Amino acid sequence: MMQAALSIDLESYWHAELLRRLVDRNSADDRVLPATLPLLDLLADRGVTATFFVVGEIIDEYPALVKRIVAEGHEIGCHGYTHRPLWSLNETTFNAELSLFTSALRRHLPGVIPRGFRAPTFSLSPDTAWALAVLARHGYEYDSSVFPMRTPLYGVPGCPPRPYRPAPNMIDNDPAAPIWEWPLTAWRIGPLTLPVCGGFYLRTLPMPVIIHGMRKAMQQGPIVVYLHPWELDEETPRLPLSRRDRFITYHNIGAATRRRLEKLLEQFDFTTMTNVLALRGRDRKVRVRS
Ligand SMILES: [Zn+2]
Structure with a gap:
């Protein structure tokens, strides 16, 4: 079986862009533990490790959960500190988000160095490509934030179908780029791009x-x-959303999606993102079509 990477964006349901304005965080139950612990049990049962892109606030609120994730062999990546998308940040405030994340890790998990980043709401595009140099300055080696088609909120249609060194237009390959980009997976059929990579599509x-x-x-x-x-x-x-947003946010969540994940775990040999990149010989053997 060929290996594939499994990535989990570890956040509360209210971090989602469509919901964050609708929830009073001080009074609502964030459901982080009841949502995440059964997933960790499932992955342990199947002997699968994954990359967890963690929102920094979650590290500070649930240090024992994140310690368990590390103890079970999963990779920790950064998903911002507050889950603000890149389009609402600039170099200074993004730098501050990464520093807060690093401090949270040092406080609770000294010695764990994140290598990967995923932008909240897949908010990396040519407009926000300045973020890549900031990530490189913080020691990050790869980013996985480019969504391969246009959606109402995000996406970079025409990006390469595999890890590449992104030029500022996020489409061309530039060997001098500061960091690897690993776009989310899509099935390309002629002119069509079908995201088969997770979330709503899964x-x-x-x-x-x-x-x-x-x-x-x-x-x-x-x-x-x-x-x-x-x-x-x-x-x-x-939460009370428009009909369209309700469908996008809640369709099939719960047991139906867990069964889908279980089926994928049977069909593919998943591991962390860093493992897959390393298996491919990151600097020498990744073939990039330019
Ligand atoms: Zn997220």
Whole structure:
């Protein structure tokens, strides 16, 4: 079996861009533990390790949870400190977010050095490509924030289908780029791009399409799947959203998506992002189409 990367964006349900304004964080239950602990049990049961892109606030609020994640062999990456998207930050405030994240890790998990970053809400695009140099200054080696198609909030259509060294337009390869970019996985069929990489698409597309699409995408490079713990939690609070946003946010969350993840764990040999990049011989052997 060819290896694939599994990435978990560890945050509360209310960190999502559509919901953050609707929740009073001081009185609501964030459901981080009931959403995440069963996922950790499942991964331990199947002997699978993953990359957890963690929101820094979660490290400070749930240090024991993050310690368990590290103890079980998973990789810790950074998902910002407060989950603010890059388009609401600048170099100074992004620098501050990364410093807060590093401090939280040092406080609770000294010795753990994050190598990867995922921008909240896949907010890396040519407009926010300044973030890559900031990440490199903080010692990050790879980023995984580019979504391979245009959606209402984000996306970089035309990006390469595999890890590459991004030029400022986030499409061309530039060997001098400060950091690797590993875009989320899509199945490209002629002019069409079908994201078979996780989240809403993993909850919504028919499973045979997802599995076939992932196998096709693997022919072009290593694949990466993403999920949020709240997508596996039957009791994620349902907030009053428009019909469209309700569908995007809540369709199939809970047991249905957990069964989908279990099926993927049977079909693919998942590991951390760093493991897959290293397996491919990161600097020498990753083939990049320019
Ligand atoms: Zn997120």
